[in-house]
Amino acid sequence: MDSLLRRDGLKIDSIGIGHNAGPPLVQSGWHLYAWTRARRQAWKSPPIEVVRRRAKRARELGMTYKQYSLEILERGRYL
Numbered sequence: 001m002d003s004l005l006r007r008d009g010l011k012i013d014s015i016g017i018g019h020n021a022g023p024p025l026v027q028s029g030w031h032l033y034a035w036t037r038a039r040r041q042a043w044k045s046p047p048i049e050v051v052r053r054r055a056k057r058a059r060e061l062g063m064t065y066k067q068y069s070l071e072i073l074e075r076g077r078y079l
Contacts, residue, residue, distance in 0.1 A: 042073055043069075051065070054068055054069060054072075055068075057078075057079070061079060
């Protein structure tokens, strides 16, 4: 059987194991720019008082500062 061809011309057997053959995550240069800018803004360094408070809370929970900050970004609320 020949390989299947998607609408965008990509051969399904050529994209590898574990790929669901879904649409690309970044559809244009604008999407890439917007995601890059949003990521940079989300990880911008907060004031030192906030860093200290988060680091203290992360230690109490047995997490690293980066893990704790990521949880805040994902959930949109503090743990």
